[in-house]
Amino acid sequence: MIAAIATLLLCQLLGEGIHLLTGLPLPGAVIGMFLLLGWLLLRPGERPTLVQVSAWLTAHLSVMFVPAAVGLIEEGPVLAKNGVAIVLATLVSTLLTMVVTALVFHWALTRAERKA
Template sequence: MVGAIAQLFVFLLAGEALHRLSGLPVPGAVIGMVLLVIWLASVRGDRARLESVSSWLTAHLSVMFVPAAVGIMEEGGVFARFGTALVVATTVSTLLTIVVTALVMRWALARFAPTEAAE
């Protein structure tokens, strides 16, 4: 379990390092998450420990919002400059996601739902 937590922190650290060295306008945690996804897609193996740690973290997700809120507060200048655009983009993308999810769900139910036998 400690190895899986260390693995998550290594990807977080790599993302933070890339963020600071390159000056990308993407948070280091997001870069680290993308690196983790790339690693998971390219390296096959036993991921049971990583899954158990991830399940535990997901179960305690509310605690994880504290660092995210601090990160948002550190980017106050960005929000002051682009706040309206960020709110509009977030609202539009959320609505679009809801609509696409509903359409895909309707299609999947129509396509894969068992048909009732006609009596």
């Protein structure tokens, strides 16, 4: 179990390091997630401890949002100034994502039906 946690933390750390060194416009956590994906693809096989650790983290995901909520509270003046624009951008992007997802699903379903 410790090895699985260490693997996740190592990928996170490497992702943060790559972000700082290269200045990529991706968060270090996302880069670390891609590194973990690459490692899992290069070394296929079952990893029951990694599954256990990730299941536990997913089950307790709400605890992970506490630091984000504190960060939002600290950004009160920025939110007061730009809050409406942020909410509007979030709503528009969410609706756009839902529409594009539905269109792609419809296209894929139509294509699959034509092949069948």
